[in-house]
Amino acid sequence: MSSKKWLAMFLATVLFLGACVLGFNRLADPFGVFPGKALEWPSYEMTMNPRTAKITYLKEHHQEYDSYVLGCSSTSSFPVEALNEYLDASFYNMIMYGADMLDVEQDAVYLLEHYEVKNLVVNIYLDNACTYDQVSNPLSYSMPPETTGESPLTFYTKYLFMDPRHSLDKLAAMREDTYLTQSFDVFNAVTGAYDKKVRDAESIGSLDRYYETYPIFANYPEASYETTREAVNGTLESLTRIRDFCLEKGVNLLVVTAPVYADHMDYFDPQQVADFFTGLAQVTPYWDFSYSSVSFEPRYFYDETHFRNCVGEMALARVFGDDSIYIPEDFGVYVTPENVQAHVEAMGNTQPMAAEDYTAEVPVLLYHHIAQEGNEDIIISESLFRAHMEALVQNGCTPLFPEDLAAYVQTGAPLPEKPVLITFDDGYLSNYEIAWPILEELGLVGTIFTIGSTAGNVDHYKDTDHPITPHFSWEQGSEMVASGVISIQSHTYDMHQWAPYEEGKARENILAWEGESEEDYRQALSQDCDLIRQTILEETGEDAVRAIAYPSGLYDDLAQVTLLENGFDITFSTQVGCNTLVKGQPQTLLGLCRYNMNESVSVEQLLEWVAPARG
């Protein structure tokens, strides 16, 4: 073969391979750098490169937003929904993981120059005093050329000729995608924030349990961080330019500092922190949330550097003077050049809250059927039930409704000294005939989680010939609710079926059937939620239906997420134990543990279980 032919063939092969790579990468575009593409998946692309993919997303969606939140990953936890409400705006969260203030400035300038902007919220994290103008993996951290002035040719070439496995990964992830958040699609493209639907649906309880789940908080790694002059000056200069540009454009600028976990704060020299915050106050007034009693409570943090969305809600409530939700007293200070000195001095005296000031221990008792004779499963005899109730009274326990627990957690409303919950599952007629009168007589209250489809079934299971333990009717339920002694909540409408009596495949609990599509399952559970709520509200006159006891105690992430989306934010399991509620941490209302009460539970045992109760 002549050299000329060889070269022609070589070039043709190289060009062909190059064109394949280029074409495939352009088509898949896993980093979201090209607007308009066949395989569009913004949440994946934002995960791969939030800096560029969000700007690309806004090119097509900027009309839907008029305000923006900017900053590093902790910025995600300032919920745009709350901001929208407080400022009557439409916010987009521009959070970029690993962002320094130069990234933030470049984003801000781009937004202010290209779009109509009403509000800009800038979040400063303490690490911004340590790093500035840092780049690591260029594909995941590259800012778009419109913001940096980088040559578009260099920028786009990098993504066109990148390792095509990035594109292949996107295709593979498409096959694995689920409704729940996974490591490859951590963003909610519509809000721009991290999609924390799974993390925000996990049940949280005692500190010990939290340490077990997140050992990092029990053994926080030792380290020390130094702020650097370059980073501090760079951050303050960037912020100054953002401030001036906002002034020029008439944009409302709100600067906040993110809550920092106390052990992480210990990495820093207090004097360096004070200097940084003092410098910040000279640039602009800001709300400082960095170090308060919140910093000492691990259950307010997702991990060592990220505070939870619920904390972001508290912070915004403080900024906008919303006293309808719980906010720790020392959380959030508006810092100005005038008070900055006093503020940084006061930071040194920050202390954790005493556990009794913001946490409660609430045992929950789970009864089912009451009969003349009990057993060691789910039936308790009337006499023992009465003995239990009398013991509670004598012991000074105050039974509550689930709503009371929610009020404690969400608004900080006080709880009685020894709070307990008395609950009944399934909705048996004995609850009406035996339990209700006893509770009324003793001045106690209880909650019945009833199954909608079997309400009023006295002889037979639904419309079958199979016998059933009698269930109370809606009329009877209405009577109980009207007395103020009983709250009726959900045990699902028809997702606790008795399989042997059902024709076809039974729904025995709220988990998806094996092989059932996610969409079908979520639709079924959502419809059931609507139906039971609607039925209880209409049939019994109950004020609100927001609590559910998982049938058979079974649940998983998808079930919990779907329940939350359908307004069930107080959920009960059958796991055994006392519950720790934390003010401002609504996840302590999820998956609440209950003690199963039957004939084997003596009064002494009951008193032992309710002993830790603390309001």
Next chain:
Amino acid sequence: MSFTTLPFLILVGASVVLYYVVPKQCQWVLLLAASMVFYCVGGGKTVLYVFYTAATVYTATLALGHWNTLKRNAPKEDKKAITAKYKPHRRAVVAAACLANFVLLYVLKYWNFTADLLQPAVDVLIPGAQIPLSELVLPLGVSFFMFQSVGYVIDVYRDKYQPEKNFLKLLLFVSFFPQMVQGPISRFDALAPQLLAKRSVNYTDLKYGIQLVMWGYFKKLVIADRTAVLVNTVMDDPWSHSGSVLAFAIFFYCIQLYGDFSGGIDITRGVARMFGIDLAENFRQPIFSTSLTDFWRRWHITLGAWMRDYLFYPLSLSKPFGRLGKFTRKHIKGKLGKIIPTSLATFIIYFVIGIWHGANWRYVAFGFWNGAIITMSLLLAPKYVQWKEKLHINEDSRWWHLFQMVRTNILVFFGRYITRAPRFLTAVWMVKETFLHPHWPDLWNGTLMTLGLTGGDFLVIALGVLVLLCAEWYEEKHGSVRAMLETKSPLVQCVAILVPLVVLFCFGVLRADYISSDFIYKQF
């Protein structure tokens, strides 16, 4: 600008096309422009050091050339007088040019090492005083272009050829871009005429160039970069690994180093060949070395040759060494007395080669290791002959040859402990661990699979090394693989294009250190 980046390929592609498009008298200007682009993109402001070296060398060689011409044009009877008259001047100029470059090289590369070394003494003598550290950025390929330039000055001093009178042409010799990163260290008389030649398109040169570049990328991307993943994982924290894993990592490091360095040189030579330029060979199947001396004749050949021509010979032929030779011959009887000066010069050379690699005790020790072994073998050579005779060893036998190769490679292997360990003392500890706590099961109980490479990667490395060994063996025994391929049918030649490209694409472009999306946001 790394060889493995797209901008480098674009620069090469564009330069090659333009080189054959522009008028022939401008071709060398294009090469200079490409070199400046390469250096400015890769080295930024440190391009000034290239100008500095070129300027010092240019000035010195013009002066030396002037005196050389005076001598050459003088009548026969005056030659001696003229030589004597200008000898001090010429020596001063060549010394000044060497110093101007080596002092700068010392400040850039070795000053901080010296400062750290001297600081304890300063602490005692002048408490509180700090030796200032150099904050200068080390220019790209500084050791290569300075050694190459100094060699040129010495050649002109020796009147081997006329100096280049055009500064820009000399600048091109100093900065020719393909060889700026890893060498080779070229000679002026071999390189400059090629750089300045006027050429038409030569498809064979282009083909050979591309083939060499592809071979280089194969060694670098498919083999070296893959092995580097395991090597780096182990060497980032050697204390967490058993002796056998440490030995395995050093074995991989030997592969990595050869793949990376010789691959880089192949890319360099391939790119130069596309411009019709033949650069000096820098590696010649070092795995088949039969002694450490032979190894250094096959490994980084141009550095060894530079040391031989510009350091070893001047040193061996210098007056002090002459006097030493007389002294040892007089006082030490036999062959030993004769070879002591040569052995000492050899030791110094390898010591310098060690330090040339970097400013660190590790490299000092590396130089010592090589120097000591080679000197010892020189000194013990007469004994070896006796032993071989006693043991009836046939020096031409295949087994003896194999023994020599294995022995040499083992010596090289242990030398690599020194250069790859984070510190010299760690290297000593690692060798100790290899012998005292090897824990051999780590080599097959799955431990190796936790060091950043998958089973597939190990397979690719194994096959890559096998291909490499076959090619090296063929070249050692029969000559050019490329020439052999050309005798094959067009179909085989087509396959010879496609297979390497696909292999390069799949195992080179698609790197072992690829980070999938799962790892980008681990904390969620």
